[in-house]
Amino acid sequence: MTSGNSSENDVPSPRSIDESERETIEIELLLEGIHRLYGYDFRNYALPSLRRRIWHSVHAENVNTISGLLEKVMHDRDCFERLVYNLSIPVTEMFRDPELFRTFRQKVIPILRTYPYIRIWHAGCSTGEEVYSMAIMLHEEGLYEKSRIYATDMNDRSLAQAKEGIFNIQRMQLYTKNYLESGGTRSFSEYYTAKYNSVLFHPFLRKNMIFAEHNLATDRSFNEFNVIFCRNVMIYFNNTLRNRVHELFYESLSCFGVLVLGSKESIQFTAFADSYEPLDTTEKIYRKIK
Ligand SMILES: C[S@@+](CC[C@H](N)C(=O)[O-])C[C@H]1O[C@@H](n2cnc3c(N)ncnc32)[C@H](O)[C@@H]1O
Known part of the structure; x- marks a missing residue:
């Protein structure tokens, strides 16, 4: 800030x-x-x-x-x-809304397991906590090796931090709690090394991550994805921009691709409401159906 x-x-x-x-x-x-x-x-x-x-x-x-x-x-x-x-507003945390990650493990991971190759886009990834959470979950589910995680944000300062994978040690108590509530079964500290006031997440988690600047207000689609996470970003947009971004996501999702929004966001009342079915309404997980 x-x-x-x-x-x-x-x-x-x-x-x-x-x-x-x-x-x-x-x-x-x-x-x-x-x-x-x-x-x-x-x-x-x-x-x-x-x-x-x-x-x-x-x-x-x-x-x-x-x-x-x-x-x-x-x-x-x-x-x-x-x-x-x-x-x-680069506010974020690891396994933010743990119930969402738990539901994703239960309802989306089994679908992803059937794919030969998985592409996930975190749009508005901020300093990367959500991206490392995804990498840990995919690793635990044995899917990381066949995945590519694209992490984008308009803010290059946040992206630079995300690439480093270094976070404040004082956040680890909350992140460990979130991780366990999200269905994590290991010791969370396995994934990082502590040094002074920071922790460094292990480089193997970064292996299949691609970081890039991308502005949802002005840039176009750049690939086809099986999953798009865009949480707590569109909440700051008006309806015109929200519809632009939903069009971008619709074009960027493969057939039956999964869209994950933030807890205060919804596909309802957007121009694309009929193009998705809920996989979980409470957790704002939707699947593209047409
Ligand atoms: C509140 S953070 C959300 C981070 C993460 N998705 C989460 O839920 O924890 C909002 C992020 O959206 C990014 N953002 C805002 N407007 C954007 C835009 N037009 N294009 C890309 N990213 C944007 C900000 O830079 C910020 O990092």
Whole structure:
């Protein structure tokens, strides 16, 4: 995250219609400027969280207004990169929502077992915790050798961290608990080596991972996949962008391919709702049927 201690309380409530209108124009100009100068398109992100993140950056960059942030971003690439990092909300954890991973083991792994070769795409993988969780699960199920895991994100700082496979040791207590709740049966510490305040996950887990920058708002499909994970990413998008991404996923999934969304996300009310059947409605696991 960017530096600065601003909190939700620092997001001003516009006092009049004029102020609210001014803020809307400033946000639109900021997003337009970023898009035209740097090619990153945040114009279809959901406004409430975008607004909060922008104000967070206003405070962290020591400027007074969104227009002030626009000026700094236009003239200072480092400022732009800090803003992208802040807007990307790179919050994640290993075996996040353990019940999802447990259900995946029970309902999807048996399907994958029948395939000669497995391609999985983690779109919006952040710093990689979800990707290492998948590698561990596939390894335990004897499927890792015939799998390729494609891990993408628009945020290159997060991807660089993901490639290293180094995580904070203080997170291991939670991750071990998640792992066990997800159906893991080994000692979780088998998978990493601790050094000072960090742990390094064993390189064999990285063997079949491919990391790449990919922006869901602007980039196209790049392969055909048996499984796509995209969790806690589209929650930050508006309906226009959500539909774009669902089209991308639909085109990228093989016949009977599996789509996994986050706990607060759903295929319902999207243009592709009828193209999938639920494999598990509670855990947001869907299978492409037409
Ligand atoms: C909250 S994290 C979710 C990480 C992981 N999927 C999980 O559920 O734990 C959201 C991630 O989506 C990425 N993201 C946001 N907008 C994106 C876009 N347009 N294209 C690709 N990744 C995006 C962010 O950079 C961030 O790493």
